[in-house]
Structure formats: C-alpha cells, structure tokens
Amino acid sequence: MKSTLLNMTAVLFAVTLVASAGVGAVHLITEEPIARARAAAEVEALERVLPPFEHTVSHELVIGDLPVTVYTATDGEGRIAGYAVKSETRRGFGGVIRMMTGFGPDGRVLNVNVLEQTETPGLGTAMAEEDNVLLRCVQGRRPAEMQLVDGAVAVRKDGGDVDALTAATISSRAWCDALNRAWRAYEVVANGADAATSAGGTDASSGATSTSSAGGAAETDAASGATSQAAASDASSGATSTSSAGGAAETDAASGATSQADTLQHGRTPRCERSGPTKRRAPRMPRQGSAPCEEDTADHSAANEATR
Numbered sequence: 001m002k003s004t005l006l007n008m009t010a011v012l013f014a015v016t017l018v019a020s021a022g023v024g025a026v027h028l029i030t031e032e033p034i035a036r037a038r039a040a041a042e043v044e045a046l047e048r049v050l051p052p053f054e055h056t057v058s059h060e061l062v063i064g065d066l067p068v069t070v071y072t073a074t075d076g077e078g079r080i081a082g083y084a085v086k087s088e089t090r091r092g093f094g095g096v097i098r099m100m101t102g103f104g105p106d107g108r109v110l111n112v113n114v115l116e117q118t119e120t121p122g123l124g125t126a127m128a129e130e131d132n133v134l135l136r137c138v139q140g141r142r143p144a145e146m147q148l149v150d151g152a153v154a155v156r157k158d159g160g161d162v163d164a165l166t167a168a169t170i171s172s173r174a175w176c177d178a179l180n181r182a183w184r185a186y187e188v189v190a191n192g193a194d195a196a197t198s199a200g201g202t203d204a205s206s207g208a209t210s211t212s213s214a215g216g217a218a219e220t221d222a223a224s225g226a227t228s229q230a231a232a233s234d235a236s237s238g239a240t241s242t243s244s245a246g247g248a249a250e251t252d253a254a255s256g257a258t259s260q261a262d263t264l265q266h267g268r269t270p271r272c273e274r275s276g277p278t279k280r281r282a283p284r285m286p287r288q289g290s291a292p293c294e295e296d297t298a299d300h301s302a303a304n305e306a307t308r
Contacts, residue, residue, distance in 0.1 A: 041115070042086075042100075045084070045086075045100040045113045045115060046071060046073070046084045046100065048100070048102075048111060048113045049082075049084050049100050049101060049102025049110055049111040049112065049113050050073050050081060050082045050084050050102045050110065050111075051073075051081050051082055051104075051110070052075070052081070053073035053074060053075055053081040053082070054074060054075055054076045055073070055074050056071040056072065056073050056074075056084075057071070057072045057074075058070065058071050058072075059071075059072070059185075059189050061185050061188060061189075063087070063181045063184050063185055064181060066087070066088055066089070066090070066181065067088070068085060068086065068087045068088075068181055068182065068184075068185040069085070069086040070083060070084075070085050070185045070186065070188075070189040071083065071084040071085070071086075072189065072190075080105050081105075082102055082103060082104050082105060082110060083102070083103040083104075083105075083186050083189065083190055084100055084101070084102050084103075085100070085101045085102075085103065085181075085182035085183075085185050085186055086098065086099075086100050086115070086182075087099065087101065087178045087179075087181040087182040087185065088116075088178060088181075089174045089175075089177040089178040089181065091170075091173065091174040091177050092117060092118070092119055092124070092170070092171060092174040093119055093120060093124050093168070093170040093171050093174070094117070094118035094119045094120065094124065094171075095118045096116065096118070097114065097116065097117045097119070097127075097171075097174050097175065097178055098114075098115045098116040098117075098178075099112055099113060099114045099115055099116075099117075099175075099178050099179075099182075100112070100113045100115055101113075101178075101179060101182035101183075101186075103182075103183075103186045103190070105190075106142070107142045107143075107144065107186070107190070108140055108141060108142050109138045109139055109140065109141060109142075109143065109179075110139070110140075111135070111139065112134075112135050112138070112139075112179065114127050114128040114175075117171075119168065119171045120168065120171070123165065123166070123167050123168040123171070124165065124168040124170075124171030126165050126166075126168065127165060127168075127171060127172075127175050132165070133163045133164075133165060134162060134163070134164075134165065134172060134175050134176075136163075137161065137162040137163050138153065138162065138179065143179070143180075143183045146160070146161055146162075147159070147160055147161040148160065152176070152180045153176050153179055153180055153183070154173075154176055155169065155172050155173060155176060157169060158173070160176070162176055
C-alpha cells in the first residue's frame with residue numbers, strides 16, 4: 001500500500017481505537033473487583049478501630065477542604081458502639097496520608113489505622129505499625145483532655161503532648177493533622193458541633209487560625225503604617241525642593257568626580273595625589289604666587305635642617 005497522508009492517518013486512527021478499546025475493556029473487567037477489594041479493606045479497617053458492631057451509617061463531610069467520612073456503628077440492639085472516621089491530610093512528607101480513626105461513644109480514641117501513606121521507609125512509615133509511638137500517645141484518651149495547641153492535638157515540638165516519630169517530625173505532624181480532622185468530624189456527628197468551630201476552630205492543624213489572625217493583624221498594621229507614611233510625605237511641602245537640591249548636589253559631585261577621572265586618564269595627575277613609590281629628588285621651591293604642596297614643603301624643610 002502506498003504511503004500517503006490519508007493512509008498514515010487511517011492507520012494511526014485504527015491503532016488508537018484498538019488501544020483505547022483495550023484500556024476500556026480492562027477497566028470494565030477490573031472495576032468491580034477493585035471496588036470489592038476497597039470495600040473489604042474499608043470493612044477490615046472499621047473492624048480494627050471499632051468494637052464489634054452490626055450496622056454502620058455513613059456521613060460525608062468536608063473538613064478544611066478535604067473529604068471526611070464518619071461511620072456510626074451500632075450493635076444488634078441499636079445502641080451506638082462507636083464512630084469510625086476516615087480522614088486524610090496532604091501535609092505528609094511523601095504526599096497524602098489517609099487513615100481510619102475509631103472513637104468510642106464517650107469520645108476516647110480506640111485505635112488508628114493508617115490506610116495509605118508514602119512516607120520515607122523506616123522513618124515516616126512507622127506510623128502504620130501497630131503500637132507505634134504516635135498511637136500510644138492518643139489511644140484511650142479524649143483529644144479534648146490532651147495538651148492542645150490552639151485547640152488541636154500537636155507533637156511535643158509544637159507544644160503538644162504527642163511524641164513524634166524518630167527523625168520524622170513532618171510525618172508526625174501530618175498524622176496529627178489527620179487525627180484532628182477526624183476528631184472535628186466526630187464532634188460534628190456525635191455532638192452536633194459546628195464543623196467550622198469544633199476542635200478549637202483550627203484547620204485541623206496546630207495554630208492555623210491564630211496564625212492567620214496574627215498575619216491579618218500584621219498586614220493591617222503594615223497597611224496603616226504605609227498609609228500614614230504616604231500622608232506624611234504628602235503633607236511635607238518641602239520634600240520636593242529638598243530632593244531637588246540633593247539631586248543637584250549629587251550631580252555637582254558626580255561632575256567633579258568625572259573631571260578628576262578625565263585628568264587621571266590623560267596623565268595630568270596632581271603632584272599631591274601621585275601613588276606608588278616616591279623617588280628621591282632635590283627639593284623644589286614653589287613658583288612665585290603659588291601655594292606649595294605638603295610633599296614639597298616637607299622636602300624643603302628637611303633640606304634646610306641638613307644645611308644647618
């Protein structure tokens with residue numbers, strides 16, 4: 001077949017069509033097994049962070065622009081067995097961290113199961129291990145009764161009472177951030193708290209609200225200072241003339257420097273400003289009507305002393 005633009009276009013279109021159909025077929029074949037695997041993993045995570053239960057009801061929330069799902073678990077008699085909260089954070093050292101946190105009916109943290117993380121192996125990945133230091137600091141405790149920083153759980157380095165993972169402070173902070181989001185969602189579903197004000201009103205991080213407020217105040221003060229300075233500049237009537245005078249003085253100084261540079265360039269260096277080793281010469285008397293240089297005067301005085 002002759003190679004023409006039409007033939008090449010047709011062949012390329014056919015190859016693309018076959019490849020797209022293959023990808024679509026694979027997606028259709030694997031979509032259901034992937035969904036079942038995710039559901040099984042989710043149920044397993046719920047079982048790991050909650051006491052035995054029979055039914056769950058899910059609630060979808062948005063905490064700090066990130067999705068959070070709260071599962072209210074009940075036993076066979078309809079009593080609440082606990083709350084499981086699936087939260088995430090984007091502040092991990094390696095990216096997104098997703099985890100499931102279990103709360104008892106009284107608000108105590110039952111367990112934390114890390115579902116997804118891409119932290120540094122051997123350092124940040126320790127958060128996914130059972131009985132890690134982060135979990136030990138919060139398990140069996142109510143977050144509201146812990147040492148909070150601006151209403152949020154935080155590591156000791158930031159003023160909280162959660163021990164950070166060794167050499168993984170950023171990962172530990174991200175873990176606390178996901179925990180704070182889960183705690184806020186729990187307060188919303190279990191106690192009817194407002195999502196915008198629960199858990200200290202922070203953005204599920206230690207000090208986000210207070211930092212923003214301080215920054216806003218600083219910006220306001222800076223703007224006020226800039227306005228006052230601008231008003232003062234407008235109010236001073238002599239500013240323009242002073243600047244002009246200063247500019248003229250600078251221009252004169254620049255002109256003098258230029259003249260001196262031209263003199264140096266053409267070899268007409270003044271006798272008093274020569275640099276380099278000085279050769280011994282006979283003393284010279286100043287010309288009639290001219291003032292002697294400091295260098296010539298010193299040579300003449302030395303000669304008179306020698307003559308005496």
